[in-house]
Amino acid sequence: MRKDDARRRVGSADCVLDAGSDERALGGAVTVALRGHWEHEGECRWPHLTVTEAESGGVVHVTTTVTVGEEDDDEVRQRFRAALATGALTGPDGSVSSWRLVES
Numbered sequence: 001m002r003k004d005d006a007r008r009r010v011g012s013a014d015c016v017l018d019a020g021s022d023e024r025a026l027g028g029a030v031t032v033a034l035r036g037h038w039e040h041e042g043e044c045r046w047p048h049l050t051v052t053e054a055e056s057g058g059v060v061h062v063t064t065t066v067t068v069g070e071e072d073d074d075e076v077r078q079r080f081r082a083a084l085a086t087g088a089l090t091g092p093d094g095s096v097s098s099w100r101l102v103e104s
Contacts, residue, residue, distance in 0.1 A: 010073065011064040011080030014055075014102040023052045025089040025097030026062045033083035034066070034076065038092075046076055059102065 011030070017023055027050035031038045034046050048066040055061055062084065068076045088098040 006069070007065060007067045008073075009063060010066045010068065010077050011062070011084075013062050013081070013084050014059050015062060015084060015099040016058050016102055017060055018098040018100075021097035021099060022091065022095070023054065023060050023097075025091060026050065026052050026060060026084065026099065027064075028091070029083040029086060029089045030062075030064050030080055032089070033079040046072065060099070 015026060017026075028038045030048070030050045034048055035044055046066050046068050048064055050062065050064045053061045053063075064080055066076050084099075084101045087100060088096055090096050
């Protein structure tokens with residue numbers, strides 16, 4: 001980690017999962033956006049943690065905290081928003097989880 005890197009919350013959003021979807025797909029989508037795939041080798045350029053919390057009405061709150069330097073902060077925030085805006089992710093078992101982004 002470079003000395004100017006800091007752990008910071010870079011994204012927070014609400015999504016509504018479609019029936020039968022896995023809420024872990026939201027974190028998987030963020031990892032794919034930041035790393036290229038959820039299965040990866042070596043160090044992550046932007047180590048991150050995504051937490052999902054189910055709320056009422058089928059809403060899932062998604063928060064991602066990333067170790068990122070100021071020079072990459074905007075790019076990481078854009079990738080977070082884009083990941084959730086995709087609205088779907090195919091998991092390792094081939095099942096598709098889908099959602100609708102409510103707020104970003």
